[in-house]
Amino acid sequence: MLRWSQDKLEKNNADITTREILQQPKLWEEVLDIYKENEHKVNKFLHDFSEETGKKVRVIFTGAGTSAYAGDVVRPHLIRYGDTDKYIFEAIPTTDIVSAPYNYLKEDIPTVLVSFARSGNSPESVAAIELANEVVREIRHLIISCAPEGKLAQNTKDDPHSYLILMPELSNDQGFAMTGSFTCMTLTSLFIFDEKHKDHKEIVDAMVSMGNQVSDLEENIDLILNGDFNRVVYLGSASLGALTREAQLKLLELTAGKVSTSYDTSLGFRHGPKSFVDEQTLVFTFISNDLYTSKYDVDILEEIKGNDIAQSVVGIAQNKTSYTGDSLLLDEDYILSDAYLALPYVMIAQVVSLLTAVKVGNKPDTPSPTGTVNRVVQGVTIHKL
Known part of the structure; x- marks a missing residue:
């Protein structure tokens, strides 16, 4: 696409x-x-x-x-x-x-x-x-x-x-x-x-290299999205844990809620929200470049994969990961800290949202069929303090 x-x-x-x-x-x-x-x-x-x-x-x-x-x-x-x-x-x-x-x-x-x-x-x-x-x-x-x-x-x-x-x-x-x-x-x-x-130039060069690779992942993303799913979960830790909220919002917005979404931290997900996962659920986890933190990201991936309760359980990582399941990888020698890594990572989530919107028959550029959700929010009354 x-x-x-x-x-x-x-x-x-x-x-x-x-x-x-x-x-x-x-x-x-x-x-x-x-x-x-x-x-x-x-x-x-x-x-x-x-x-x-x-x-x-x-x-x-x-x-x-x-x-x-x-x-x-x-x-x-x-x-x-x-x-x-x-x-x-x-x-x-x-x-x-x-x-x-x-x-x-x-x-x-x-x-x-x-x-x-x-x-x-x-x-x-x-x-x-x-x-x-x-x-x-x-x-x-x-x-x-x-x-x-x-x-x-x-x-x-x-x-x-x-x-x-x-x-x-x-x-x-x-x-x-x-x-x-x-x-x-x-x-x-x-x-x-x-x-x-x-070293801003080196950071941006690495981000640009990784961002430009996202379109090359479309075939792999298509394979993940090929099944009959109606739920998507995003997980991560620290800055990447915060990124999960934006990732799931893009999917919710572009599909106009036709696909249900959830987000959490890699460690927090076990404490109740994991109940969201069923056989029609895709789980994506942003894997940290911090070696200590990444262990928790991989642990939850392996656990959900081992539970055999989700349709697909996918890691998103720079260069490589110890996760034994499916992964979407961006190759770059310069290792980015997670907050910078979040930006090429979120491009993957944006593409997932775009492809899913078209899959469910929605219009990505104007996704709200009723027009009740707008590009610039409307209907807010600001009350005097």
Whole structure:
């Protein structure tokens, strides 16, 4: 399908989403250029605020839906590799902040609110910033957005307490599902806050190499999807455990719920959620590049395979894995840390979602048949605090 003609893709209402999945490696190269252009200014913006407060600063990654999951992916990585002497890293969705601001915002703790936004027009994204300004005494805003015309981007003009980084133009996905917007915004935040992995060119080159291999896996993915399944599970650990939520959401969105989905951590899955698995279930596990963590990822794969309760049990790994069952492998000598690895990995999940949507007769570019679920959320009432 990834190599279908333009006409055939258009007939299946899949041309936009297919293109936006496959163009991500190119966008990652553009992200690196954008980061280099902003590196000095954004570092100064953050450093000056830290020096001004003289205190440890909360960095809250926020967004709604997929944009929130970007923060979930980067947080475990930054707790390990970020400057935790200076920052407290947290990930809190705008939907939580807006509905219960006093549960999540602290008046007396200096805070940098990092807002991820594809369109920058989600009502909760705008409201979260306004509430943070109202509740937190010392507040700064780092906006990572794909839309220069969006409200979040426009509202930063002439605001010395805000810094805007715009993503590549083509990252502002026109399809329903967020793909390149998610991976570009995630990568940008890693570049900004990761204190250990500074070989950005090598990281991006490895990611691009792996991302470009995803289309070559289509035949293998087709074989996995060939059976009669109606449930899919994604598992992983740490940053890759956080990625499972985004992976399952793509499938849920693009199939309009025709395929049921579940997600969990590799260790957490045994504690009840494993009940979801039956003979019409596909299980995918993102295998960590951390040798210790990967043991738990492989353990759950082997266990479910040995239980003989699922239709397919598949590992997703870089280069190789000790798992004895089916695996989708991306080859690259440069070993990526898991938060960076998440981005080529999620391309596999995006392709699974795309192919499954077409399999069940849905339209990937406009997947909501009733029109009640929209690209930019509608129907939200923001109540006065």
